[in-house]
Amino acid sequence: MEQREILAFAGGDFSRLIPGFAASGVRPEVLAPGVLRLFATAARPAGSLLLSVGVHGDETAPIALLAEILTELAIDGHGLAVELLVVVANLPAIAAGKRFLHTDLNRLFPPEGKQAGDEGERARELCGLVEHFFGVARGRRLHLDLHSTIRPSLFPCFAIIPHEPAAPEARLLCAWMDHAELPALVFSQGGTRTFSAFSARACAAAAATLELGTREVLGHNRLAPLATVASALRRMLREGLLPPPTEARAQRFRAVREIVRRNRDFALNLPPDAPNFSTFSRGERIASDGMEHYFAQEDGERILFPNADVALGARAGVMIVPFTGAALVSRD
Ligand SMILES: [Zn+2]
Numbered sequence: 001m002e003q004r005e006i007l008a009f010a011g012g013d014f015s016r017l018i019p020g021f022a023a024s025g026v027r028p029e030v031l032a033p034g035v036l037r038l039f040a041t042a043a044r045p046a047g048s049l050l051l052s053v054g055v056h057g058d059e060t061a062p063i064a065l066l067a068e069i070l071t072e073l074a075i076d077g078h079g080l081a082v083e084l085l086v087v088v089a090n091l092p093a094i095a096a097g098k099r100f101l102h103t104d105l106n107r108l109f110p111p112e113g114k115q116a117g118d119e120g121e122r123a124r125e126l127c128g129l130v131e132h133f134f135g136v137a138r139g140r141r142l143h144l145d146l147h148s149t150i151r152p153s154l155f156p157c158f159a160i161i162p163h164e165p166a167a168p169e170a171r172l173l174c175a176w177m178d179h180a181e182l183p184a185l186v187f188s189q190g191g192t193r194t195f196s197a198f199s200a201r202a203c204a205a206a207a208a209t210l211e212l213g214t215r216e217v218l219g220h221n222r223l224a225p226l227a228t229v230a231s232a233l234r235r236m237l238r239e240g241l242l243p244p245p246t247e248a249r250a251q252r253f254r255a256v257r258e259i260v261r262r263n264r265d266f267a268l269n270l271p272p273d274a275p276n277f278s279t280f281s282r283g284e285r286i287a288s289d290g291m292e293h294y295f296a297q298e299d300g301e302r303i304l305f306p307n308a309d310v311a312l313g314a315r316a317g318v319m320i321v322p323f324t325g326a327a328l329v330s331r332d
Pocket residue numbers: 055056059147148
């Protein structure tokens with residue numbers, strides 16, 4: 001795929017894709033900048049799927065991956081088995097090659113009150129479009145929000161599944177993850193304001209944030225490591241939403257607490273380049289925050305998204321532990 005096609009898609013310009021869709025019988029409609037609705041060609045659509053990329057503007061591999069998948073879909077003539085909404089989320093941040101311009105968009109679903117800057121307005125717009133898309137949906141609703149991590153990970157691809165008791169079909173979603181050969185799934189704690197948590201909470205969608213590789217320069221992405229995820233996404237678009245449950249392959253984890261930086265005098269007990277999923281043994285110090293210290297409470301506790309350099313009051317890491325519980329989503 002040509003670099004300029006990826007860059008056009010990353011800028012929310014779908015004009016190169018639209019003629020191909022029209023020719024292959026898939027009706028396209030641009031709903032807003034960076035928001036493309038594609039109507040199913042199947043007589044009985046398998047459900048409604050939201051695929052979002054670029055919520056963080058510097059996480060580029062998923063943008064290139066989705067551009068490639070949609071380009072293939074537009075020219076292969078196999079049609080579309082699902083109602084599809086494509087969102088290239090934070091266009092100004094993508095253009096600037098930054099995570100965000102004013103506020104982290106992935107903490108704004110929904111925005112609270114009058115949120116300053118572009119991101120608050122964009123979050124409000126996306127919430128409305130997504131609520132409408134899922135509001136008229138028949139059958140299954142699914143949202144995959146595609147990201148990349150800042151630092152390398154011991155599991156190069158993994159999913160974060162928001163703990164939202166209202167969200168159905170988490171088991172089927174996990175089955176898809178197993179088909180996609182994602183090596184790790186993390187069940188997050190409730191109450192977050194990420195894009196996928198919003199779809200789960202407000203739209204009763206089965207939703208997940210997928211972390212696919214690490215940050216790269218847009219247009220110079222290595223998509224080969226994402227091949228199994230890409231083929232699972234292609235199958236989803238052509239054949240339907242979710243395959244039957246399979247033997248659980250991915251390692252499962254659940255988030256147990258966040259490390260929040262409260263003091264200027266803050267340090268993580270990790271090398272600066274330590275990967276995601278770095279492990280602590282019981283009693284080992286995880287972080288020092290002023291006079292307070294965090295210690296691992298059990299063997300095999302791991303850290304996700306470690307970052308000692310965050311603002312005061314912000315999250316400096318998420319602690320996770322292996323999860324073997326039968327119930328994937330608590331309904332109490
Ligand atoms: Zn991200």
